Amino acid sequence: MSGETSASAPPLRIQVEGGPAFEMAEGEDTLLRAALRAGVPWPYECSVGGCGACRYELVEGEVVTLWPEAPGLSERERRRGKRLACQSRPLQDCRVRVRLEAPPEEAPIPPRPLQATVVGRRSITPDMDEFVLQAPGSALFLPGQYALLHPPGVVGARAYSMANLPNAEGRWHFIVRRVPGGAGSQALFAALHPGASVLLDGPYGHGHLRAGERDVVCVAGGSGLGPMLSVARGVLAEAGPRRVHFFLGLRQQAELGVLREFEGLDPARVQVHTALSAPDPGQPWAGHRGFVHEMIAPALPAPLDQYDHYFAGPPPMVEAVQQLLMVQHRVPFGQVHFDRFV
Incomplete structure (x- = not known):
């Protein structure tokens, strides 16, 4: 019986051109996640190849592409040598070119x-x-x-x-x-x-709750209910008096069971508005018929720029809410929070 043990491979060194260097340990799955675990402010949104926010250029070294057809890059970008960090696994030390984000005011929680x-x-x-x-x-x-x-x-x-x-x-x-x-x-x-x-x-994710004094607007479509419930619960856990205006977009009456999720929230601080985009004509419904973003401005007692806005849901809903807030109502960018999934 041999007393020898197999040694782990040394970590790879990743150098950001004009920026920091960090190590990627053996077994780490992607360049993006190695960077974020090291505290490097690499730009990203979806983390799974859909949005393209984590694109970069490989200057030196070798990487394997995990999903060559990831929709986050166009064919033109691929021809120009762009890559997605969330779909790249370095095979050796590398030097990369990427425009890092400004460091956040508070250190993020490492994944x-x-x-x-x-x-x-x-x-x-x-x-x-x-x-x-x-x-x-x-x-x-x-x-x-x-x-x-x-x-x-x-x-x-x-x-x-x-x-x-x-x-x-x-x-x-x-x-x-x-x-x-x-x-x-x-x-x-x-x-x-x-x-x-x-x-x-x-x-x-960047679409997380921020501290502040303004009341909060949450807009949820489909399974976007989850993160918006978390944001609403976070507001209620604060010591201050901030209120939540929650706009929920569903399709039909069969989905109204989600309203049970609000039963434990303080009704004095959370107001829920529900829209059905395709209500079943055979079942009663006296609420809003149409898309959820159409309800927001008429239902709020103050102009939209008086609130902090959080939203999550299908890409068409997210795009419609962005258009409403940032183009039609000129809500400052710092008051708009979401993560883009494609």
Whole structure:
């Protein structure tokens, strides 16, 4: 029997041209996540190849591209040598060119991979479930952030936002919508029953709750309910008097069961407005018919620039809310918070 042990490979060194250098440990899955764990303010939004925010150029070294067809890059960008950090795994020391973000005023919570166990699951609507995961240590994140889950049998990670608040018990709550044809959500619904294990990596995201004095507007569509509930709960956990104006966009009356999620929130500080975009004509509905963003300005007692705005949901809804706030009502950029998923 040999007394020799196999040594781990030394970490790779990644040098940002004109900026910091950081190490990428053996077993790390992507350049982006290695940078964020090292505290490097690499630009990003979705973390899974859809948005293109983490694009960079490889100056020296070699990387493998995990998803060559990722929609976050156009063919023209690929021809020009652009790459996505969230889809790049360095094979050797590298030098890269990227415009880093300005360091935030407060140090972000570094993301970390955790092996989590499903300890609870319940149905919210016919196509949405809440999954409760237990992971080692405290659940460290900011209200409104997301984590990456690695569904069993599916290549790559999927981004899902937390619906609860950070806690010392290590509980991570996710509200997930089963997407027709979506490999990630279909795998989660099929495999994540109590007792199952899943790799969780987080937190990520810029659309998190900020401290302030202005009342808060939350706009949620579909499974965007999760992060907006987290933001609303975060506001209520503050010592101040801030109120939440919550705008919820659903499709039909069958989804109205999500309103039970608001029963534990202080009705004196949270006002919920619900819109149905395609109400079933065979069932009663006296509320707003149409898209959720159409309700916002008429329902609020003050101009839109008097609020801090948070929103999450399908890309068309996110784009419509952006247009409403930033173009039509000139809400300052610093009062608009969301994460872009494509």
